[in-house]
Amino acid sequence: MSILKTLTPERVKGKVVVVRTDFNVPLKNGKITEDSRILLAMPTLQFLIQNGAKQVHILTHMGRPKNEIVPELSTRILIPSLEKLLGEQVHFRSDFTANDGLVQLHENTRFWKGEKKNDPNFARQIRDGIGAELFVLDGFSVAHRAHASVVGLAEAGVESCAGRLLESEIKYLSPFLSQSKIKGLTVIAGGAKMETKVAVLQHFAKTAENILIGGALANTFLVAQGHDVGKSLFEETEVPKAQEVLKLADSYKNGIHLPVDVQVASNPDAESVYVPVEDVSGDMKIFDLGPRTIASFREIIAHSKIIIWNGPVGFFEKSPFDTGTRDIADAVAKNEKCTSILGGGDTVAAIKTLGFHTEQFTHVSTGGGAMLEFLEGKELPGVKIVMK
Numbered sequence: 001m002s003i004l005k006t007l008t009p010e011r012v013k014g015k016v017v018v019v020r021t022d023f024n025v026p027l028k029n030g031k032i033t034e035d036s037r038i039l040l041a042m043p044t045l046q047f048l049i050q051n052g053a054k055q056v057h058i059l060t061h062m063g064r065p066k067n068e069i070v071p072e073l074s075t076r077i078l079i080p081s082l083e084k085l086l087g088e089q090v091h092f093r094s095d096f097t098a099n100d101g102l103v104q105l106h107e108n109t110r111f112w113k114g115e116k117k118n119d120p121n122f123a124r125q126i127r128d129g130i131g132a133e134l135f136v137l138d139g140f141s142v143a144h145r146a147h148a149s150v151v152g153l154a155e156a157g158v159e160s161c162a163g164r165l166l167e168s169e170i171k172y173l174s175p176f177l178s179q180s181k182i183k184g185l186t187v188i189a190g191g192a193k194m195e196t197k198v199a200v201l202q203h204f205a206k207t208a209e210n211i212l213i214g215g216a217l218a219n220t221f222l223v224a225q226g227h228d229v230g231k232s233l234f235e236e237t238e239v240p241k242a243q244e245v246l247k248l249a250d251s252y253k254n255g256i257h258l259p260v261d262v263q264v265a266s267n268p269d270a271e272s273v274y275v276p277v278e279d280v281s282g283d284m285k286i287f288d289l290g291p292r293t294i295a296s297f298r299e300i301i302a303h304s305k306i307i308i309w310n311g312p313v314g315f316f317e318k319s320p321f322d323t324g325t326r327d328i329a330d331a332v333a334k335n336e337k338c339t340s341i342l343g344g345g346d347t348v349a350a351i352k353t354l355g356f357h358t359e360q361f362t363h364v365s366t367g368g369g370a371m372l373e374f375l376e377g378k379e380l381p382g383v384k385i386v387m388k
């Protein structure tokens, strides 16, 4: 396997460095509500400053503006956090030109139409406007996007390497690419959007001893097994894919575990009850796992050596439907002997909302879509450009 080009003092010293971070942080009423992507970029930014970079230029996207300026999505909002964490003045640049400040933060890359289509002219505009001598890709969570600010500078001939965050994500996630069975591996998959998870489930159906399925994802699997899920959310077009995943796990003699009981209500505000999956019908909607399922999932988690978790297993935003996700997080955190990897914006938000700390898990990935695509074995465009 090729290896990453990483940050070294020699690569950095005296250079004008462009760093592509992923500061696509959640915002509410003009405030940053979750800043872990900013905190996790610090090792790279500090390395650059401490090792004598001539200038550090930060690029990021925020949100999904459609090639136009959306004032609420301006990267200016990041300045106070960055200045506090770096202890340096951060110079804001509304375009891709440089002034003589040490640390310069540029405007949201998605305000320009060349960004998403990776227009080589736009990449050259960034390269030449800033005078880039080294490009550092640090935002693992955007590495699955072949956008100009992610791959374009390397393609325009700027020397490129991986930042510390990208490096550490690859280190923790690479062992899961193994094509042979990984002893003691349990995969927990929840959330919705089956479409984004099928490939990764197909991969793990071959290599994980156990796959535990919850969330709306489980409903699609229950339908695949012939169950009535009442009015629950599920993805009809994905049912055949769910059947394939079940068959695949079976043929590899791996366990794939669906809920045997669930918490249902006619709507999230109505009274809820626990029922066996066989009894779901009519206008019932499944919002969480039931106690027997939770107990058996806990048992499997307690005996696992490696756990990888993506997606809440219930409607955790609303009590009492947070029970399953809280119990699963608790079981993972309590198995101190295991290596636990969590990923996906919803999963991280869930554990934080439920009062857990990222330190209770071995590695919390910043990647959502990027993590899933990486684990299914896809070559991520951003990772490819920083390979030796």
Ligand code: 3PG
Pocket (backbone or CB within 6 Å): 022, 024, 063, 064, 141, 142, 145, 368, 369
């Ligand atoms: C994310 O939060 O998923 C990344 O920042 C990528 O953003 P995108 O899904 O809008 O490309």
Ligand code: MG
Pocket (backbone or CB within 6 Å): 368, 369
């Ligand atoms: Mg995304």
